[in-house]
Amino acid sequence: MNYILGIDLGTSSLKGVVFDDKANFIGSSSASYDVYNPKKGYSEQDPNDWIKAFEKVVDNLNNSLNIKDNLVALSFSGQMHSLVLLDKNSIPLRKAILWNDVRNSKQCDYIMNEFSQDLLCMTNNIALEGFTLPKILWVKENEPKIYENVNKILLPKDYLRYYLTGKFNMDYSDASGTLLLDLKKHKWSDEILDKFEINKECLPDLVNSTDLIGSIREDLKKKYGFKNDVKVFAGAADNSASEIGSGVIGKENSMLLSIGTSGVILYPEKNVHNLYKGKLHFFNSINKNLYYSMGVTLAAGQSLSWFKNNFAKDESFGKLTENIDKISPGSDGLLFTPYLNGERSPYFDSKIRASFIGLDISHTKLHLVRSILEGITFSLKDNFEIINNSLDSKIDNIISTGGGSKNKDWLQIQADIFNKNILTIDIEEGPGLGAAMIAALGMGYYKNLVECSKAFIKYNNLIKPNLENVKIYEKLFKEYRKIYTNTKDICKNLSII
Template sequence: MKYVIGIDLGTSAVKILLVNQHGEVAQEVTKPYPLIQEKSGYSEQNPQIWVDQTISGLSDLLQYFEGDVQNIEGISFSGQMHGLVLLDENRQVLRNAILWNDTRTTEECQEIYARVGKQRLLKITKNLALDGFTLPKILWVKNKEPEIFNQAKTFLLPKDYVRYKLTGKIGMDYSDAAGTLLLNISEKQWSKEICNLLDINGDLCPPLVESSQEVGCLSSEVAYATGLSSTTRIFAGGADNACGAIGAGILEDGKTLVSVGTSGVVLSYEETNNKDFQGRVHYFNHGAPNAFYTMGVTLAAGHSLTWFKQVFAKEEEFDELLRDINDVPIGSNGLMFAPYISGERTPHVDAAIRGSFIGMDSSHERKDFVRAILEGITFSLHESVEIFRENGKNIDIIISIGGGAKNEVWLQMQADIFNARIIKLHSEQGPGMGAAMLAAYGCGWFSTLKECADEFLMAERSYYPKPENVQKYKRLYQLYKKIYPATVLLNNELMEFRN
């Protein structure tokens, strides 16, 4: 039996999958690592810990593998998007990585608009200047830490740094490069125009590759440390959302994905690069060849639930926390939650907005708060679904992955709020499976990624909208949409009191 490995470098952990030729997960290892949050809005990580935990995870994986390591033919990667890793002339890390959920760069976003122009930026990159993207982070280091910036010779995104440390090869795939605000998405080239307008040396941008492109083999040192063969083929991989789409079979027009991880994503396949969403949702290159995808983002989806658990139910498992939510009626007994605890991306693009519980009274129990959080997350995701529908996309079937696909009540809630059929996959492994599929395709197991998806992926169950629930949620959704405009000024005034 032949195998490939998918490495998913997430925000809180690296997840490593060993997958056979039929798409079955033979082994799985997860290695956590911490965030560094020095102050409100800051989110960083030490890139070395990604490498250490990845190598440790691969080593653990091999300890339980009873086959011939020569049969592990390829490795590919998925990674958290937008994070900035700066390297000097010796390819040494200059500072902690600034992550996708860091919101310190509001001034730099305004600088981009002032010097490039909003419409010109949209024309080139098909995206707005948001705090989470890589370019504002580069400008922040340039403006605030010039002594570090002046030493920088190249930048990488998180999974690209790990891949470099495993192979010695520098590069970035198009799906991740699309999230930097430096890529001309239509031409698939770094934008010299944006670099020039912002006084950034274009040589800072690494070579570009396709997600399924072979980029090298494991170094002998890493092969020795992990137990893998130094002939194992390494493929570039893709952004976590692109890989999540591949791993869910979003590989043809009409397919839509909802993914709940730390952030939440609504993603839809696009065959062309010529649709105009006016920057209301992201428009990125896909990990599949010559394809694209549009995407709306809720910054704190699963993170909202994790935050609540850590503060109010630290010793409990998530299953226990969610155990009683089916006993709570639709609308959480008049309690509503806006999941803006890390700011918001779609549709508000507001790094300063913060979360709210609306309608609290002394009758509410913990289970009411938990259900309100799930409803609030799903309402926020529905704002992206609504944008797609307003722009003519037909969204009747949605594949749900991540934390939102692990609870039946939540899956039914998605069907009712989105008013669409929700499909749960038989073996849902998210971006890690997408990375493994890129490796399988790169190794030549399949002639197309869609052929790979047909072999690897299987639907387990469908959830259909219940008309009476749909009507109730339509009314609640209209109330939910009033929370942002009602709280935006208040939250801006509270900013000065945050640490």
Template sequence: MSYVLGIDLGTSAVKVSAVNQEGVIVAQQSFDYPLNQPHPGYSEQNPEDWVSGTTVAIVNLILKDHLKPEDIEGISYSGQMHGLVLLDENHQILRPAILWNDTRAAKQRHEITDVLGDRFETITKNQPLEGFTLPKLLWVKENEPEIYKQIATVLLPKDYVRFRMTGKLAIDYSDATGTVMLDVNEGTWSKEILNALNIDIDLCPPLINSTDFVGNITSSYASFSGLSTSTKVFGGAADNAAGAIGAGIVDDKQVMVSIGTSGVVLKTEPKTSNYRGVLQFEDHGITDQYYSMGVTLAAGYSLGWFKRTFLPDHSFDELTSLAAERPIGANGLIFTPYIVGERAPYADADIRGSFIGVDGVQTQGDFIRSVLEGITYSFKDILQIYQNNHRTFSQVVSIGGGAKSSFWLQLQADIFNAPVTSLVNEQGPGLGAAMIAAMGLGWYSDWKTCVAKFVQYGKIYQPQPEHVAQYEQFYAVYHQVYEATASLSHQLLQLRRRNS
């Protein structure tokens, strides 16, 4: 029996899935690692924790799940995006990695805009948001100059793990786009951007496609992981690109909605698309394909925050059951999920969330329902951008936390006014990583054949016209809350910072 391993390197844990040629996941192992937040707005990890966690998971697949190393033909990756990993000339780590959800680089974001203006969006098709890699690199340059002088190579999280397994330095195009140092039109590192910001282009490693063969497992990594040196390693992809592949989003007829800590709405796009940075534009994990995505920073995080703060003894199933008992619109209560700032369609790190319409008759269930509805309204904000730009789609594929509840799936169909389906075998980015390895090995002739083997769709939830009409009225109010509260949120945050 032959297998591929899909390594899903997340923010809180790594999960490694072993998949056979029929697309069946035969075994999985995971390992958690810590997140360090030394100051407000900071988010860091030790890259060695990723390597150790990945290795432990692989060792357990071999020892506990009895996978034979010689049967593992290929490995590929899905990785948390935008994280800044810095290596010196000896390939040693210079500082903890600065992660995607780190917001310290707001000043550098504005510096990039001041220097490059509209040219930046023309070259990258994105805005230089604080969460992206380039502003983080400038932050290190300005705040840790002694470390910056030692930098020889810039990598992203999964690329460091792949380097440790193969000894080869590279970044695949889907993750390179998210650094906002890539000229998307030319498919090369942007000399114009890097020269304008006085960054040496030699810090950027070679570019590869997601399915490109990088190398075999090295003998040193084989010696402590148990893998065979005959195992082939392929480039891998950014987690959203890999998640889209794992959800079967390989053409423009579907949209993916992913509810994790953050939330993502993603759609494949022609290269000519340009949303002027309101939506992110990225290379797909499929060569010569592209996708756009809008991000809600606190999707599942909002529900988790509410549970942790107000109903810690309730399960998530109990929360959705309470919400299902309440009417559409939560008795006139609207929640905006901006509790850690927002990215799309409002690139505003200082906006904060609101409950609007609090009334003495409302219950716990109303508050829970308003949180679920508010998260889903935030996705509708992004879907509206597609519709306003005549980017049509026939179905929404929902993955993550929102796909585990039939109530929430129906709520999505009604708010989006579109059919919504979930996945029977949802494994998201990890499955996508395994599919990349399978395609790299040549197991399948094309992506549609691969999707047919790996991806299984579940029940389709159809929008209910009466509910759609009601939600449209509440959404029209929700859509006004950002503009109405932004100034107040900014003032409150300034006071909080001043008095902390």
């Protein structure tokens, strides 16, 4: 029996997910690492910690599953945008600057003032603090001695793959999140590189997610005790891997809804277009000819975690959300906007802050909890509406994954607010599943992604919308959408008092 390994290099941990060549789940392991916050707004990681976490995961999987005798292939999912800079000896010059680092607002403003329309035309995205280009410009301006010694610019999973194979590459899904890729031409943009004086030689070769990069180095093969030559395939950005691991590609009239710390609504796109005009993200998918659009709520599950940690520390999430079905839809006139960290799409406003609107003396803790779940879902519907209004066909199903798919009452809220059928996945292994599927496709176990999805992914029963609740939520959503417009100036003024 042959094993394949999906590696998900996330923001807080690295997870390894093992399947056999018949798409049977074998097991998994994870290892955490630190995030460093040396100053307010800074978020960094040591690339060496990713290697240590990988080795710990392999060691755990060897001990529990004896993968060393059966492993034949692996691939990756990785956190997007985070900047890794290597010197001429391929040693990291500094800690990686992560996607959630916001020190580069000045550089974002500069990019948009100098190049906004050209950037949007070539990349289908606008400059935000999370993207890679403004991080590069921050280093260039603030750490010139480090920048002078840059020989390679990579993203996290690309650095780990380099460590395993000795080869430099970046797949299109991650490259499209750097603001350096011309989506239409499928190549690094000479115009952007020239404009911001970035050496093209520092960028790795572009590949599709399923491309074979090489095999694990002979010295590492011996170190880990692998019996076979383990083939290494390029992998994908975490959201693209989630798209693959949810089966939404090839599933007609469906979208992906993923609620973790942040929240994502994602739709597979067949062609490059600019209907969203920068209000949503637009990235490459598993290869250079496939794409997806994506809306993001910054503090989705984090809003619930914030409430729990501050007002119900001793309660589990299960206990906290128990009996929310006893509260009527709309939480008896209470609305919550989940703008605890500002908001990403469709507002792209770092100054906006969260609100409870309509709070009165009759409201209980359970009302607040339900309104938080409703507010997170309303925020994601804000993005859903932009996509849905651009489509010729009707969306029938939403595939719900992440923490938001674990609570039956929240799933019903999702069905009612979106007025769509909600599907969940039987065995959900997140982006790591998508990474394993990429390895399976690379090995030729399946003819195409649709066939691969049928083998790996099984869905649970549909959650259908309650039409009475749908009518209530349609009215409430109209009121919800007024909150941003009517509070943005207040929040901006509060931020400078």
